[in-house]
Amino acid sequence: MRTVRAQDVTQAVCEMCQEANLTLTQDMQQALRDAAAKEESALGKRVLGQLEENLRIAEEECIPICQDTGMAVLFVTLGQEVYVDGSLEDALQEGVRRGYVEGYLRKSVVGDPLLRVNTKDNTPAVIYYEVVPGDVLEISFEPKGAGSENMSRVFMLKPAQGAEGVKDAIVQAAIDAGPNACPPMVLGVGIGGTFEKSALLAKKALLREAGSHSPLPHIAAMEEEVLERINRSGIGPGGLGGTVTALAVNIETYATHIACLPVAVNICCHATRHRTRRL
Protein backbone atom coordinates (compact mmCIF):
# COMPACT_ATOMS: atom_id res chain seq x y z
CA MET A 1 0.00 0.00 0.00
CA ARG A 2 1.19 3.52 -0.77
CA THR A 3 -0.17 6.30 1.40
CA VAL A 4 -1.15 9.65 -0.10
CA ARG A 5 -2.07 12.52 2.19
CA ALA A 6 -5.52 13.98 1.64
CA GLN A 7 -4.10 17.46 2.12
CA ASP A 8 -1.72 16.91 -0.81
CA VAL A 9 -4.69 16.00 -2.97
CA THR A 10 -6.43 19.23 -1.95
CA GLN A 11 -3.33 21.28 -2.67
CA ALA A 12 -2.83 19.72 -6.10
CA VAL A 13 -6.44 20.34 -7.12
CA CYS A 14 -6.34 23.90 -5.79
CA GLU A 15 -3.27 24.64 -7.91
CA MET A 16 -4.63 22.96 -11.02
CA CYS A 17 -7.85 25.03 -10.87
CA GLN A 18 -5.84 28.23 -10.98
CA GLU A 19 -3.21 27.14 -13.52
CA ALA A 20 -5.74 25.76 -15.98
CA ASN A 21 -7.77 28.95 -15.92
CA LEU A 22 -4.80 31.25 -16.43
CA THR A 23 -2.79 29.43 -19.09
CA LEU A 24 -3.60 26.99 -21.85
CA THR A 25 -1.44 23.91 -22.25
CA GLN A 26 1.36 24.22 -24.86
CA ASP A 27 -0.44 22.01 -27.38
CA MET A 28 -3.51 24.27 -27.33
CA GLN A 29 -1.37 27.40 -27.66
CA GLN A 30 0.37 25.85 -30.64
CA ALA A 31 -2.96 24.83 -32.19
CA LEU A 32 -4.16 28.44 -31.98
CA ARG A 33 -0.95 29.74 -33.56
CA ASP A 34 -1.26 27.21 -36.39
CA ALA A 35 -4.87 28.27 -36.87
CA ALA A 36 -3.86 31.92 -37.23
CA ALA A 37 -1.35 30.98 -39.93
CA LYS A 38 -3.96 28.95 -41.84
CA GLU A 39 -6.99 31.24 -41.55
CA GLU A 40 -7.99 32.88 -44.84
CA SER A 41 -10.55 35.42 -43.62
CA ALA A 42 -9.21 38.82 -42.56
CA LEU A 43 -11.79 39.08 -39.79
CA GLY A 44 -11.06 35.49 -38.73
CA LYS A 45 -7.35 36.25 -38.55
CA ARG A 46 -8.11 39.27 -36.43
CA VAL A 47 -10.18 37.19 -33.99
CA LEU A 48 -7.37 34.64 -33.69
CA GLY A 49 -4.91 37.47 -33.10
CA GLN A 50 -7.12 38.71 -30.28
CA LEU A 51 -7.20 35.26 -28.76
CA GLU A 52 -3.41 35.11 -28.74
CA GLU A 53 -3.25 38.56 -27.20
CA ASN A 54 -5.85 37.44 -24.67
CA LEU A 55 -3.64 34.53 -23.61
CA ARG A 56 -0.69 36.86 -23.14
CA ILE A 57 -2.69 39.28 -20.99
CA ALA A 58 -4.22 36.44 -18.97
CA GLU A 59 -0.83 35.07 -18.06
CA GLU A 60 0.89 38.39 -17.41
CA GLU A 61 -1.89 39.99 -15.40
CA CYS A 62 -3.39 36.94 -13.73
CA ILE A 63 -6.80 37.43 -15.34
CA PRO A 64 -8.62 34.20 -16.28
CA ILE A 65 -8.48 33.42 -20.01
CA CYS A 66 -12.26 33.37 -20.01
CA GLN A 67 -14.69 34.70 -17.42
CA ASP A 68 -16.55 31.40 -17.51
CA THR A 69 -14.09 29.49 -15.38
CA GLY A 70 -16.43 26.56 -15.66
CA MET A 71 -17.94 23.86 -13.61
CA ALA A 72 -15.05 21.76 -12.31
CA VAL A 73 -14.85 18.27 -13.79
CA LEU A 74 -12.32 15.87 -12.28
CA PHE A 75 -11.16 12.51 -13.59
CA VAL A 76 -9.45 10.46 -10.91
CA THR A 77 -7.47 7.32 -11.68
CA LEU A 78 -6.97 5.51 -8.41
CA GLY A 79 -4.66 2.52 -8.06
CA GLN A 80 -5.99 -0.31 -5.86
CA GLU A 81 -2.79 -0.10 -3.81
CA VAL A 82 -3.19 3.54 -2.86
CA TYR A 83 -4.41 4.50 0.58
CA VAL A 84 -5.61 8.09 1.05
CA ASP A 85 -5.46 9.15 4.71
CA GLY A 86 -8.88 10.79 4.70
CA SER A 87 -11.93 11.20 2.48
CA LEU A 88 -10.72 11.44 -1.12
CA GLU A 89 -14.02 12.96 -2.21
CA ASP A 90 -13.84 15.66 0.46
CA ALA A 91 -10.20 16.39 -0.36
CA LEU A 92 -11.04 16.88 -4.03
CA GLN A 93 -14.05 19.12 -3.33
CA GLU A 94 -12.00 21.17 -0.88
CA GLY A 95 -9.32 21.63 -3.55
CA VAL A 96 -11.92 23.03 -5.95
CA ARG A 97 -13.38 25.26 -3.25
CA ARG A 98 -9.99 26.71 -2.36
CA GLY A 99 -8.85 26.99 -5.97
CA TYR A 100 -11.89 29.01 -6.99
CA VAL A 101 -12.03 31.23 -3.94
CA GLU A 102 -8.29 31.91 -3.62
CA GLY A 103 -7.81 32.14 -7.39
CA TYR A 104 -10.48 34.82 -7.96
CA LEU A 105 -12.25 32.45 -10.33
CA ARG A 106 -15.93 32.82 -11.08
CA LYS A 107 -18.36 30.83 -8.96
CA SER A 108 -20.72 29.47 -11.57
CA VAL A 109 -22.45 26.60 -9.77
CA VAL A 110 -26.03 26.55 -8.46
CA GLY A 111 -26.84 23.93 -5.84
CA ASP A 112 -30.12 22.79 -7.35
CA PRO A 113 -30.84 22.84 -11.08
CA LEU A 114 -34.32 24.30 -10.57
CA LEU A 115 -34.06 26.37 -7.40
CA ARG A 116 -30.81 27.83 -8.76
CA VAL A 117 -29.11 29.33 -5.73
CA ASN A 118 -25.37 29.88 -6.21
CA THR A 119 -23.19 27.76 -3.88
CA LYS A 120 -20.64 30.62 -3.88
CA ASP A 121 -17.53 28.40 -3.99
CA ASN A 122 -18.04 26.56 -7.29
CA THR A 123 -18.60 23.23 -5.58
CA PRO A 124 -19.71 20.58 -5.98
CA ALA A 125 -17.34 19.47 -8.72
CA VAL A 126 -18.34 16.63 -11.04
CA ILE A 127 -15.99 13.76 -10.22
CA TYR A 128 -15.40 10.47 -12.06
CA TYR A 129 -13.33 7.70 -10.51
CA GLU A 130 -11.60 4.89 -12.28
CA VAL A 131 -10.03 2.13 -10.19
CA VAL A 132 -6.99 0.43 -11.71
CA PRO A 133 -4.34 -2.06 -10.59
CA GLY A 134 -1.14 -0.66 -9.06
CA ASP A 135 -0.37 2.37 -6.92
CA VAL A 136 -1.00 5.28 -9.26
CA LEU A 137 -3.06 8.32 -8.28
CA GLU A 138 -3.67 10.61 -11.21
CA ILE A 139 -6.05 13.56 -11.21
CA SER A 140 -7.16 15.51 -14.25
CA PHE A 141 -9.01 18.79 -13.93
CA GLU A 142 -11.17 20.28 -16.68
CA PRO A 143 -13.10 23.52 -16.08
CA LYS A 144 -16.04 23.25 -18.47
CA GLY A 145 -17.66 26.43 -19.75
CA ALA A 146 -21.38 26.47 -20.42
CA GLY A 147 -21.53 28.20 -23.81
CA SER A 148 -20.05 25.21 -25.55
CA GLU A 149 -21.39 22.63 -23.09
CA ASN A 150 -24.94 23.70 -23.92
CA MET A 151 -24.36 22.88 -27.59
CA SER A 152 -23.26 19.30 -26.83
CA ARG A 153 -25.32 16.33 -28.01
CA VAL A 154 -25.91 12.61 -27.69
CA PHE A 155 -27.21 10.80 -30.78
CA MET A 156 -28.56 7.27 -30.43
CA LEU A 157 -27.94 6.14 -34.01
CA LYS A 158 -29.00 2.89 -35.60
CA PRO A 159 -26.14 0.49 -36.36
CA ALA A 160 -27.20 0.60 -40.03
CA GLN A 161 -26.26 4.28 -40.14
CA GLY A 162 -22.64 3.20 -39.72
CA ALA A 163 -19.57 5.38 -40.05
CA GLU A 164 -21.29 7.81 -42.41
CA GLY A 165 -24.07 8.42 -39.91
CA VAL A 166 -21.52 8.99 -37.17
CA LYS A 167 -19.57 11.53 -39.22
CA ASP A 168 -22.72 13.38 -40.23
CA ALA A 169 -23.84 13.59 -36.60
CA ILE A 170 -20.54 15.07 -35.43
CA VAL A 171 -20.41 17.62 -38.25
CA GLN A 172 -24.04 18.59 -37.62
CA ALA A 173 -23.37 19.13 -33.91
CA ALA A 174 -20.47 21.45 -34.73
CA ILE A 175 -22.48 23.44 -37.28
CA ASP A 176 -25.42 23.79 -34.89
CA ALA A 177 -23.03 24.98 -32.17
CA GLY A 178 -21.60 27.63 -34.52
CA PRO A 179 -20.87 31.01 -32.95
CA ASN A 180 -22.36 30.02 -29.59
CA ALA A 181 -19.45 27.71 -28.79
CA CYS A 182 -16.69 30.29 -29.24
CA PRO A 183 -15.02 28.73 -32.27
CA PRO A 184 -12.42 27.58 -33.10
CA MET A 185 -13.76 24.62 -31.18
CA VAL A 186 -12.38 21.36 -29.91
CA LEU A 187 -14.72 18.38 -30.16
CA GLY A 188 -14.63 15.48 -27.76
CA VAL A 189 -16.47 12.53 -29.25
CA GLY A 190 -17.47 9.23 -27.68
CA ILE A 191 -18.70 6.40 -29.89
CA GLY A 192 -20.12 3.17 -28.46
CA GLY A 193 -20.87 1.90 -24.99
CA THR A 194 -24.26 2.91 -23.66
CA PHE A 195 -26.07 6.26 -23.60
CA GLU A 196 -24.05 7.67 -20.67
CA LYS A 197 -20.80 5.86 -21.49
CA SER A 198 -20.57 7.65 -24.81
CA ALA A 199 -20.99 11.01 -23.08
CA LEU A 200 -18.31 10.17 -20.55
CA LEU A 201 -15.90 9.15 -23.31
CA ALA A 202 -16.63 12.43 -25.07
CA LYS A 203 -15.84 14.45 -21.97
CA LYS A 204 -12.64 12.51 -21.40
CA ALA A 205 -11.62 12.95 -25.03
CA LEU A 206 -11.34 16.70 -24.38
CA LEU A 207 -8.31 15.98 -22.19
CA ARG A 208 -6.36 14.66 -25.15
CA GLU A 209 -3.45 16.61 -26.54
CA ALA A 210 -4.56 18.84 -29.44
CA GLY A 211 -3.24 17.36 -32.66
CA SER A 212 -2.95 13.81 -31.27
CA HIS A 213 -4.79 11.01 -33.01
CA SER A 214 -6.55 7.83 -32.00
CA PRO A 215 -4.25 4.78 -32.14
CA LEU A 216 -7.01 3.01 -34.13
CA PRO A 217 -6.39 3.68 -37.85
CA HIS A 218 -10.08 3.82 -38.83
CA ILE A 219 -10.82 6.26 -36.01
CA ALA A 220 -7.76 8.41 -36.72
CA ALA A 221 -8.94 8.68 -40.33
CA MET A 222 -12.41 9.64 -39.13
CA GLU A 223 -10.95 12.35 -36.88
CA GLU A 224 -9.17 13.90 -39.84
CA GLU A 225 -12.09 13.67 -42.20
CA VAL A 226 -14.56 15.16 -39.74
CA LEU A 227 -12.18 18.00 -38.83
CA GLU A 228 -11.80 18.85 -42.49
CA ARG A 229 -15.55 18.80 -43.08
CA ILE A 230 -16.18 21.07 -40.09
CA ASN A 231 -13.57 23.50 -41.34
CA ARG A 232 -15.26 23.57 -44.74
CA SER A 233 -18.46 24.82 -43.06
CA GLY A 234 -17.16 28.39 -43.19
CA ILE A 235 -18.24 29.22 -39.63
CA GLY A 236 -14.75 30.43 -38.78
CA PRO A 237 -13.23 32.06 -35.69
CA GLY A 238 -15.91 33.64 -33.52
CA GLY A 239 -18.48 32.40 -36.05
CA LEU A 240 -17.67 35.46 -38.16
CA GLY A 241 -16.68 33.42 -41.21
CA GLY A 242 -13.45 31.68 -42.12
CA THR A 243 -11.59 28.49 -42.74
CA VAL A 244 -10.75 27.47 -39.17
CA THR A 245 -13.84 26.39 -37.24
CA ALA A 246 -12.36 23.55 -35.21
CA LEU A 247 -8.85 22.89 -33.93
CA ALA A 248 -9.26 19.20 -33.16
CA VAL A 249 -11.69 16.31 -33.20
CA ASN A 250 -10.79 13.73 -30.55
CA ILE A 251 -12.69 10.46 -30.79
CA GLU A 252 -12.74 7.72 -28.16
CA THR A 253 -14.55 4.42 -28.64
CA TYR A 254 -15.86 1.53 -26.58
CA ALA A 255 -17.62 -1.78 -27.20
CA THR A 256 -21.37 -1.51 -27.62
CA HIS A 257 -24.59 -3.53 -27.84
CA ILE A 258 -25.56 -5.31 -31.08
CA ALA A 259 -28.50 -2.91 -31.42
CA CYS A 260 -26.73 0.33 -30.42
CA LEU A 261 -24.58 3.03 -31.96
CA PRO A 262 -24.40 5.90 -29.46
CA VAL A 263 -22.45 8.99 -30.50
CA ALA A 264 -21.83 11.75 -27.98
CA VAL A 265 -20.33 15.07 -29.03
CA ASN A 266 -19.01 17.24 -26.22
CA ILE A 267 -18.33 20.64 -27.72
CA CYS A 268 -15.57 22.74 -26.24
CA CYS A 269 -14.20 26.10 -27.26
CA HIS A 270 -10.80 27.61 -27.99
CA ALA A 271 -10.49 27.83 -24.19
CA THR A 272 -10.14 24.06 -23.87
CA ARG A 273 -8.45 24.06 -20.49
CA HIS A 274 -7.11 21.19 -18.46
CA ARG A 275 -4.34 20.03 -16.19
CA THR A 276 -3.23 16.57 -15.03
CA ARG A 277 -1.07 15.61 -12.07
CA ARG A 278 0.24 12.43 -10.51
CA LEU A 279 0.61 12.22 -6.79
Next chain:
Amino acid sequence: MEITEKKIRFPMTEQEARTLRAGDYVYISGNVYVARDAAHARMQEALDRGDALPFDVKDNAVYYMGPSPARPGQVIGSAGPTTAGRMDKYAPRLIELGLRAMLGKGRRTDEVKEAARRCGCVYLATVGGAGALIAKCIKSSRVIAYEELGAEAVLEMTVEDLPAVVVLDCVGGDLYETEPAKYAR
Protein backbone atom coordinates in the same frame (compact mmCIF):
# COMPACT_ATOMS: atom_id res chain seq x y z
CA MET B 1 -13.39 41.54 -47.19
CA GLU B 2 -12.21 45.04 -46.41
CA ILE B 3 -12.65 45.69 -42.72
CA THR B 4 -14.42 48.99 -41.98
CA GLU B 5 -13.43 50.36 -38.60
CA LYS B 6 -15.57 52.80 -36.62
CA LYS B 7 -15.36 54.38 -33.22
CA ILE B 8 -18.72 54.46 -31.46
CA ARG B 9 -19.97 55.66 -28.12
CA PHE B 10 -22.92 54.91 -25.85
CA PRO B 11 -25.48 56.26 -25.18
CA MET B 12 -26.22 56.45 -28.91
CA THR B 13 -29.10 57.89 -30.93
CA GLU B 14 -31.34 55.69 -33.05
CA GLN B 15 -30.23 57.63 -36.08
CA GLU B 16 -26.59 56.74 -35.51
CA ALA B 17 -27.35 53.08 -34.76
CA ARG B 18 -29.10 52.89 -38.13
CA THR B 19 -25.85 53.87 -39.91
CA LEU B 20 -23.97 50.82 -38.59
CA ARG B 21 -23.63 47.85 -40.92
CA ALA B 22 -23.11 44.14 -40.32
CA GLY B 23 -19.37 43.51 -40.58
CA ASP B 24 -18.30 46.91 -39.22
CA TYR B 25 -15.46 46.51 -36.75
CA VAL B 26 -16.25 48.90 -33.93
CA TYR B 27 -14.36 50.25 -30.95
CA ILE B 28 -16.86 50.98 -28.19
CA SER B 29 -16.42 53.76 -25.65
CA GLY B 30 -18.69 55.29 -23.05
CA ASN B 31 -21.30 53.74 -20.81
CA VAL B 32 -22.29 50.10 -20.98
CA TYR B 33 -24.66 48.24 -18.65
CA VAL B 34 -24.12 44.60 -17.78
CA ALA B 35 -26.93 42.10 -17.26
CA ARG B 36 -27.30 38.38 -17.88
CA ASP B 37 -29.81 35.61 -17.18
CA ALA B 38 -30.96 36.20 -13.62
CA ALA B 39 -30.85 40.01 -13.96
CA HIS B 40 -33.00 39.82 -17.09
CA ALA B 41 -35.54 37.66 -15.29
CA ARG B 42 -35.71 40.26 -12.52
CA MET B 43 -35.99 43.17 -14.94
CA GLN B 44 -38.88 41.40 -16.64
CA GLU B 45 -40.59 40.99 -13.26
CA ALA B 46 -40.03 44.68 -12.54
CA LEU B 47 -41.67 45.64 -15.83
CA ASP B 48 -44.59 43.28 -15.14
CA ARG B 49 -45.14 45.00 -11.82
CA GLY B 50 -44.89 48.40 -13.46
CA ASP B 51 -41.69 49.23 -11.56
CA ALA B 52 -38.71 51.10 -12.98
CA LEU B 53 -35.73 49.19 -14.40
CA PRO B 54 -32.37 49.47 -12.60
CA PHE B 55 -31.17 51.63 -15.50
CA ASP B 56 -32.83 53.49 -18.35
CA VAL B 57 -32.44 51.26 -21.39
CA LYS B 58 -33.25 54.07 -23.85
CA ASP B 59 -30.27 54.72 -26.17
CA ASN B 60 -28.10 52.50 -23.99
CA ALA B 61 -26.15 49.32 -24.56
CA VAL B 62 -26.50 46.14 -22.55
CA TYR B 63 -23.62 43.67 -22.35
CA TYR B 64 -24.52 40.04 -21.68
CA MET B 65 -21.70 39.18 -19.34
CA GLY B 66 -20.85 37.82 -15.91
CA PRO B 67 -17.28 38.68 -14.91
CA SER B 68 -14.88 36.72 -12.76
CA PRO B 69 -14.00 38.54 -9.51
CA ALA B 70 -11.41 41.31 -9.67
CA ARG B 71 -8.13 40.77 -7.86
CA PRO B 72 -7.09 43.60 -5.55
CA GLY B 73 -6.04 46.52 -7.74
CA GLN B 74 -7.96 45.37 -10.81
CA VAL B 75 -11.08 47.11 -12.15
CA ILE B 76 -12.74 43.83 -13.03
CA GLY B 77 -11.80 40.20 -13.63
CA SER B 78 -12.19 38.37 -16.91
CA ALA B 79 -15.08 39.94 -18.81
CA GLY B 80 -15.96 38.22 -22.10
CA PRO B 81 -19.47 37.80 -23.52
CA THR B 82 -21.93 35.09 -22.63
CA THR B 83 -24.31 33.40 -25.07
CA ALA B 84 -26.91 36.00 -26.04
CA GLY B 85 -29.53 33.47 -27.07
CA ARG B 86 -30.46 32.86 -23.45
CA MET B 87 -31.66 36.46 -23.26
CA ASP B 88 -33.80 36.20 -26.42
CA LYS B 89 -36.92 35.70 -24.39
CA TYR B 90 -36.45 39.05 -22.67
CA ALA B 91 -34.75 41.15 -25.37
CA PRO B 92 -37.68 42.27 -27.58
CA ARG B 93 -39.39 44.03 -24.70
CA LEU B 94 -36.25 45.99 -23.81
CA ILE B 95 -35.65 46.80 -27.47
CA GLU B 96 -39.14 48.26 -27.66
CA LEU B 97 -38.26 50.48 -24.71
CA GLY B 98 -35.42 51.94 -26.75
CA LEU B 99 -32.45 49.66 -26.02
CA ARG B 100 -29.86 50.68 -28.60
CA ALA B 101 -27.38 47.81 -28.58
CA MET B 102 -26.84 44.32 -27.27
CA LEU B 103 -23.31 42.98 -26.78
CA GLY B 104 -22.76 39.26 -26.58
CA LYS B 105 -22.00 36.21 -28.68
CA GLY B 106 -24.01 33.64 -30.58
CA ARG B 107 -27.14 33.44 -32.69
CA ARG B 108 -30.39 35.32 -32.00
CA THR B 109 -34.00 34.43 -32.74
CA ASP B 110 -36.08 35.94 -35.52
CA GLU B 111 -38.19 37.78 -32.95
CA VAL B 112 -35.12 39.58 -31.63
CA LYS B 113 -33.92 40.38 -35.14
CA GLU B 114 -37.29 41.76 -36.14
CA ALA B 115 -37.63 43.94 -33.04
CA ALA B 116 -34.06 45.22 -33.47
CA ARG B 117 -34.63 46.20 -37.09
CA ARG B 118 -37.91 47.88 -36.32
CA CYS B 119 -36.75 49.85 -33.28
CA GLY B 120 -33.18 50.68 -34.33
CA CYS B 121 -31.12 48.38 -32.14
CA VAL B 122 -27.89 46.62 -33.16
CA TYR B 123 -26.30 43.39 -31.98
CA LEU B 124 -22.54 43.50 -31.52
CA ALA B 125 -20.35 40.44 -30.99
CA THR B 126 -17.41 40.76 -28.69
CA VAL B 127 -14.88 37.97 -29.00
CA GLY B 128 -16.07 34.99 -27.01
CA GLY B 129 -13.51 33.76 -24.56
CA ALA B 130 -11.29 36.84 -24.81
CA GLY B 131 -12.17 37.87 -21.27
CA ALA B 132 -8.74 39.12 -20.25
CA LEU B 133 -8.34 41.26 -23.36
CA ILE B 134 -11.79 42.80 -22.90
CA ALA B 135 -11.10 43.45 -19.20
CA LYS B 136 -8.31 45.81 -20.24
CA CYS B 137 -10.86 48.01 -22.04
CA ILE B 138 -13.02 48.42 -18.95
CA LYS B 139 -12.06 51.53 -17.05
CA SER B 140 -14.60 51.45 -14.25
CA SER B 141 -17.30 49.14 -13.03
CA ARG B 142 -19.81 49.29 -10.21
CA VAL B 143 -22.78 47.25 -9.11
CA ILE B 144 -26.02 49.21 -9.49
CA ALA B 145 -28.62 46.51 -8.81
CA TYR B 146 -29.24 42.95 -7.62
CA GLU B 147 -25.93 42.72 -5.77
CA GLU B 148 -27.06 39.44 -4.20
CA LEU B 149 -26.83 37.78 -7.61
CA GLY B 150 -23.02 37.85 -7.42
CA ALA B 151 -21.57 37.36 -10.92
CA GLU B 152 -25.07 38.05 -12.28
CA ALA B 153 -25.57 41.49 -10.69
CA VAL B 154 -26.28 44.52 -12.89
CA LEU B 155 -23.17 46.64 -13.48
CA GLU B 156 -22.58 50.06 -14.90
CA MET B 157 -19.26 50.21 -16.70
CA THR B 158 -17.19 52.79 -18.50
CA VAL B 159 -15.34 51.29 -21.44
CA GLU B 160 -12.72 52.55 -23.85
CA ASP B 161 -12.16 51.18 -27.33
CA LEU B 162 -13.68 47.81 -26.56
CA PRO B 163 -13.47 45.87 -29.85
CA ALA B 164 -16.60 44.28 -31.32
CA VAL B 165 -18.12 43.37 -34.66
CA VAL B 166 -21.60 44.37 -35.83
CA VAL B 167 -23.48 41.10 -36.39
CA LEU B 168 -27.06 42.36 -36.74
CA ASP B 169 -27.69 45.79 -38.20
CA CYS B 170 -31.00 47.64 -38.68
CA VAL B 171 -31.33 46.90 -42.40
CA GLY B 172 -31.52 43.11 -42.20
CA GLY B 173 -27.81 42.33 -42.25
CA ASP B 174 -26.76 39.21 -40.31
CA LEU B 175 -23.04 38.58 -40.36
CA TYR B 176 -23.43 35.06 -38.91
CA GLU B 177 -25.31 34.18 -42.11
CA THR B 178 -23.44 36.10 -44.78
CA GLU B 179 -19.75 35.77 -43.82
CA PRO B 180 -19.62 32.00 -43.17
CA ALA B 181 -21.41 31.45 -46.49
CA LYS B 182 -18.43 33.03 -48.27
CA TYR B 183 -16.04 30.45 -46.84
CA ALA B 184 -18.28 27.37 -47.04
CA ARG B 185 -17.01 24.91 -49.60
